[in-house]
Amino acid sequence: MVEPRFNFTDDFGDARLEELRLLSWTERHGELSLDSAPEGPWHDLLLSLIARDLLTVFSYKTGQKTSFHPSTVKAQILLVHQECRTKASSNER
Amino acid sequence: MTAARLRAIFDLYEQRPPAGIRLTHAGRVRLSELKHNLRAGREREPFGVLWDVRHWKLDAHIAILEAREDAPLAFAYLDMNGLGQINNVHGHEAGDLALKAYFQAVSSALGDRGQAYRLSGGADEVLVLLPNHDEEAAARSITIACKELMNVHLWPMHPSSLLSIAAGIVTTTSPSALPTELRADADQEQKRAKLQSRKADPRPSVIAIRGREDLTVLEHAPAGYPVAISASYFRDSDRRIGIGFAITNTGRDPLPPFKLAVFHPKLGSNFMFPSSKTGELLPHQKRDFLCPVFMNGAIFGGHFPKFTHAGNGEPLTTEDDAQFEFRLVLEDSDNKVLFASKRIGRRLVMMLRRSLENGTDIKATADEWNELGYGRAGE
Numbered sequence: 507m508v509e510p511r512f513n514f515t516d517d518f519g520d521a522r523l524e525e526l527r528l529l530s531w532t533e534r535h536g537e538l539s540l541d542s543a544p545e546g547p548w549h550d551l552l553l554s555l556i557a558r559d560l561l562t563v564f565s566y567k568t569g570q571k572t573s574f575h576p577s578t579v580k581a582q583i584l585l586v587h588q589e590c591r592t593k594a595s596s597n598e599r
Numbered sequence: 600m601t602a603a604r605l606r607a608i609f610d611l612y613e614q615r616p617p618a619g620i621r622l623t624h625a626g627r628v629r630l631s632e633l634k635h636n637l638r639a640g641r642e643r644e645p646f647g648v649l650w651d652v653r654h655w656k657l658d659a660h661i662a663i664l665e666a667r668e669d670a671p672l673a674f675a676y677l678d679m680n681g682l683g684q685i686n687n688v689h690g691h692e693a694g695d696l697a698l699k700a701y702f703q704a705v706s707s708a709l710g711d712r713g714q715a716y717r718l719s720g721g722a723d724e725v726l727v728l729l730p731n732h733d734e735e736a737a738a739r740s741i742t743i744a745c746k747e748l749m750n751v752h753l754w755p756m757h758p759s760s761l762l763s764i765a766a767g768i769v770t771t772t773s774p775s776a777l778p779t780e781l782r783a784d785a786d787q788e789q790k791r792a793k794l795q796s797r798k799a800d801p802r803p804s805v806i807a808i809r810g811r812e813d814l815t816v817l818e819h820a821p822a823g824y825p826v827a828i829s830a831s832y833f834r835d836s837d838r839r840i841g842i843g844f845a846i847t848n849t850g851r852d853p854l855p856p857f858k859l860a861v862f863h864p865k866l867g868s869n870f871m872f873p874s875s876k877t878g879e880l881l882p883h884q885k886r887d888f889l890c891p892v893f894m895n896g897a898i899f900g901g902h903f904p905k906f907t908h909a910g911n912g913e914p915l916t917t918e919d920d921a922q923f924e925f926r927l928v929l930e931d932s933d934n935k936v937l938f939a940s941k942r943i944g945r946r947l948v949m950m951l952r953r954s955l956e957n958g959t960d961i962k963a964t965a966d967e968w969n970e971l972g973y974g975r976a977g978e
Contacts, residue, residue: 513775520657522633522636522637523637523657523660523661525629525633526630526633526634526637526660526661526664527660527664529622529626529629529630529633530630530664530665530774531774532620532621532622532626533622533626533627533630534667534774536621537619537620537621538620538621539616539618539619539620540616540617540618540620541616542614542616543610543611543613543614543615543616549611552611552620553608553611553612555626556604556607556608556611556617556620557604557608558625559604559623559625559626560622560623560625560626560629561620561621561622561623561626562603562604562607562620562621562622562623562626563603563604563606563607563617563618563619563620563621564603564604583601583602583605586602586605586606586609587605589609590609593613
């Protein structure tokens with residue numbers, strides 16, 4: 507059985523309605539899986555929802571495995587930060 | 600969690616799809632708020648009964664998102680039969696009266712179980728959204744609306760002006776269904792119903808459901824209720840005013856002797872209003888009933904001491920009037936109740952309003968008044 511996918515290629519209409527559609531779809535299916543990152547306003551919407559913590563990729567199970575210790579979290583943040591800096595410097599070059 | 604969020608944001612900036620995105624509690628709250636906010640601030644159509652056409656699509660989108668296998672969404676497309684003829688025979692004001700009765704019937708049948716929208720400014724097309732309704736449940740709700748409208752007899756002496764509805768129903772359980780497609784499908788079914796309704800005079804209400812060949816046909820004047828009721832104010836002097844009911848036998852057989860009953864929950868009993876004429880009512884015959892009302896609009900209040908609260912004996916007030924229920928009761932010669940109509944309060948108000956607008960008061964003579972036994976005229 508094919509896993510259902512949210513259709514990010516639909517025309518982007520009323521922003522509030524599209525936000526509602528995406529949240530509603532995720533609630534209905536439990537998890538939102540993507541084959542590729544969406545583009546345009548869909549990309550902005552998804553980014554905004556994750557940034558506002560309305561959607562998350564955090565899993566308590568995974569979190570428990572990697573421990574909640576502050577140093578671990580800090581290490582992960584530093585890792586992402588490091589990746590960002592590396593990317594930025596390579597773009598400058 | 601913060602790290603996970605940063606990771607996902609970073610992935611998106613990098614055009615990589617984050618894996619395993621789920622809704623948070625804040626997301627569920629936002630979902631609920633969005634639904635509420637998007638539905639807020641809506642306006643009614645000019646009659647103030649149904650929702651304005653501007654809101655149907657957004658509301659439909661939201662309703663579709665909530666459709667599930669165990670909670671289908673029903674779309675119904677309604678059209679009143681014979682509005683053109685009513686306009687031609689009785690004028691456009693009468694057409695407006697019929698439209699309002701139609702909208703009120705739909706609104707009353709739905710209650711808070713669904714939403715209804717008047718689709719175009721001056722026309723009679725109505726779209727109904729019924730969340731959590733399968734075909735059977737939707738058909739039941741629409742049937743109630745049809746019957747409610749068919750019980751409105753605005754022009755008792757013009758059988759061809761009896762009101763009815765053609766309705767098409769479709770349902771969906773898919774959150775990706777499109778409102779415009781559902782509307783078009785429901786309209787298609789409505790046209791099928793409309794064709795059927797044209798085959799009889801007076802035109803029945805007909806309901807068509809997608810995927811079903813058979814239609815539900817609701818005929819006028821079902822057995823047990825072969826009467827038409829009209830009402831208007833009457834007066835015998837400036838001091839007295841009342842409601843006059845005209846009951847017309849629209850059936851084929853004579854009606855046994857009958858009375859007009861008024862029920863009030865506080866009084867806890869029925870008051871029968873006599874007609875000056877008694878005996879059976881032959882087909883097409885009309886009989887008048889006169890009920891006392893006062894200039895301030897208070898029915899029975901104060902001026903008739905015998906109409907008091909059952910409990911404390913205090914006179915009834917204007918507020919109590921709203922609780923009166925008018926019913927038509929048919930009794931045989933042994934006072935055995937053969938048939939009691941449903942409440943006719945809503946129609947009464949509508950007919951009285953029309954009576955006031957058209958200045959068509961019934962004038963009762965002093966003798967007629969005195970025969971009713973509520974005291975002598977002028978007292």
